[in-house]
Amino acid sequence: MKRADAIEEIMKIIRDWDIVVSNLGHPSQELYKIKHREGNFYMLGSMGLASSIGIGISLAIERSLKEGKKQRGKKRRESMVVVIDGDGSILMNFGTLATLGVVRPRRLVLAVLDNKSYGSTGFQKTYTCMGLDISEVAKACGIEKTYKLKEKSGLRKVLRKSLNELNGPYCIVVEVEKGLREELPPIPLKPRIIKKNIKNFIRRWIL
Amino acid sequence: MGRYSDIDKKVYDRIKEGGVNFVVSVPCKFLAGLISLVEDDKEIIHIPVTREEEGIGICVGAFLGGMKPAIFMQNSGLGNSLNAIMSLVNLYGIPIVFIISHRGVEGERFIAQKPMGSITKDILNIADILWIEMKDQRGIPEIPRIIKIAWKREKPVAILFPIKFWGGQANKKGDKA
Numbered sequence: 163m164k165r166a167d168a169i170e171e172i173m174k175i176i177r178d179w180d181i182v183v184s185n186l187g188h189p190s191q192e193l194y195k196i197k198h199r200e201g202n203f204y205m206l207g208s209m210g211l212a213s214s215i216g217i218g219i220s221l222a223i224e225r226s227l228k229e230g231k232k233q234r235g236k237k238r239r240e241s242m243v244v245v246i247d248g249d250g251s252i253l254m255n256f257g258t259l260a261t262l263g264v265v266r267p268r269r270l271v272l273a274v275l276d277n278k279s280y281g282s283t284g285f286q287k288t289y290t291c292m293g294l295d296i297s298e299v300a301k302a303c304g305i306e307k308t309y310k311l312k313e314k315s316g317l318r319k320v321l322r323k324s325l326n327e328l329n330g331p332y333c334i335v336v337e338v339e340k341g342l343r344e345e346l347p348p349i350p351l352k353p354r355i356i357k358k359n360i361k362n363f364i365r366r367w368i369l
Numbered sequence: 370m371g372r373y374s375d376i377d378k379k380v381y382d383r384i385k386e387g388g389v390n391f392v393v394s395v396p397c398k399f400l401a402g403l404i405s406l407v408e409d410d411k412e413i414i415h416i417p418v419t420r421e422e423e424g425i426g427i428c429v430g431a432f433l434g435g436m437k438p439a440i441f442m443q444n445s446g447l448g449n450s451l452n453a454i455m456s457l458v459n460l461y462g463i464p465i466v467f468i469i470s471h472r473g474v475e476g477e478r479f480i481a482q483k484p485m486g487s488i489t490k491d492i493l494n495i496a497d498i499l500w501i502e503m504k505d506q507r508g509i510p511e512i513p514r515i516i517k518i519a520w521k522r523e524k525p526v527a528i529l530f531p532i533k534f535w536g537g538q539a540n541k542k543g544d545k546a
Contacts, residue, residue: 183430203433207456211426215457218430218438221414222391226435255426257419265416353461360433369435 163314165275166192166343168336169246171314172273173197175321179239179367181219181360184246185212187282189275191346193246200359201367204349210255213262213272216245220267223368239367242269242325249276249290259296262331263304270331271324277340285340300333312337371405376535379509381406384439387516389466390414391436393424397443397470399535404441421446425453428465437520439466444473444489444529445482454496454525464519467498467527476532493527500527503534 163171169192176182183203184190190204203219205212220243227238252258252274262272278291290296297310307330309320317336324332351359373381381403391414392407394400407415414436418424421442428438447454447469458465472479473486493500501508501515512528519526 205457207460208426208453211422211429211453211457214423214426215430215433217416218391218427218432219434220430221416221427222431222434222436225414255423257423260419261416261423261427357433357461357463361435364434 163312163338164341164343165189165277165281165338166196167314168273168275168317168338169193170196171317172244172246172321175318176242176244176325177239179241180325181223181241181243181364182246183212183216183219183243185248185251188342188346189246189248191349192343194349195344195346200363203360204351204356206349206353206356210251210258212247212251213245213258214255216243216270216272217258217261217265217267219243219364220269221265223364224267224269226369240328241368242271242328242330244271244273244321247272247274248281249274249278249296250280250288252296253289259300259303259305259333262333263300266331268328268330271321272331272333273321274333274335275338276335277338279340281340281342297333297335300335305331305333307331308333308335310335310337371402371409373402373405376506377402377406379506380512380530383509383512384466384468384516385413387466387513388437388520389439389516391428391431391438392416392441393418393427393438394441395421395424395443395446397441397472399470399472399530399532400441400443400468403468407441420449422450422453425450425458425465429457429461429463432463432465437464437466439468441468443470445485447489447492448485451492451496454498458525459497462523463525464523465525466516466519467525469527469529471502471529471531474531489529498525498527500529502529502531504531505534
């Protein structure tokens with residue numbers, strides 16, 4: 163499958179109250195086109211930090227949910243944070259795998275959509291094209307719930323299980339083909355709007 | 370239980386008074402007391418991180434999730450974080466409180482600290498980060514007011530602690546640790 167196919171599967175499975183953080187470049191543009199929603203944080207710069215942003219959000223909502231803050235009579239939702247990340251991005255912030263393995267944020271699914279390339283800059287090869295296996299690094303860092311797969315059915319199964327179990331972190335390395343599925347327009351949203359959207363979303367569903 | 374001085378405690382209490390409830394840290398010898406205090410504080414979420422840039426990403430997430438984040442770091446880490454500051458923190462407008470130990474200035478013994486030490490304030494200026502320098506203890510009561518500016522403007526602020534702020538104390542506790 164192509165990365166856009168993987169993103170589509172992910173977005174079919176996540177619940178209305180889950181938060182999605184997407185990597186800069188093509189992944190964010192694909193996510194915007196496939197299923198834009200207020201709960202999507204489109205990272206536009208700062209390559210490598212999608213997973214870190216996801217870690218921060220998951221720790222914050224874990225604290226809020228633990229403190230039992232209720233939402234004016236509405237049912238409290240057990241939200242998860244799903245990070246749509248890439249191989250090049252993980253390589254640039256390699257320490258993030260260590261942080262995930264040590265800090266262990268429960269409400270986090272890190273989906274590494276591995277196309278073995280830096281897609282947004284012209285598909286130059288990354289180390290995963292030269293023998294590096296990110297899932298092995300993740301396991302060595304102590305992320306016990308690490309999966310490596312390439313079929314849609316496998317992705318659906320693992321993601322569903324992760325969202326229901328609520329006991330991460332989960333690292334799902336999905337091998338995807340290089341290339342775009344279709345033409346991608348740039349995201350028209352201003353960064354401050356993206357920020358406002360996600361803060362409102364979290365306030366509405368969780369805080 | 371960690372080691373900290375009276376000055377560390379005064380600074381720490383004011384940081385909390387400013388509203389900070391989430392801290393990431395990369396150690397500096399001069400911040401050992403503050404880090405020790407935050408490690409033992411159950412009210413605050415504290416995440417030691419591998420690199421300042423990573424820490425800034427985590428702080429951004431924490432803010433989006435409703436918290437009020439700070440990073441305890443050495444000024445050298447500013448160099449490691451500039452892209453995150455410009456294309457994430459400033460681009461989206463995220464308030465992060467930078468508690469920065471300023472090395473490479475008066476009192477510095479290590480030559481490698483001097484290059485970054487000499488451009489730290491320039492970096493903060495170029496990055497449009499409002500900063501204040503704590504020359505001595507008399508500035509401590511200002512800390513909450515400065516921190517609250519960050520939340521109000523949804524922009525980062527930095528509080529610089531140069532070597533001489535800690536007086537002779539830092540050297541003592543650095544050697545004991």
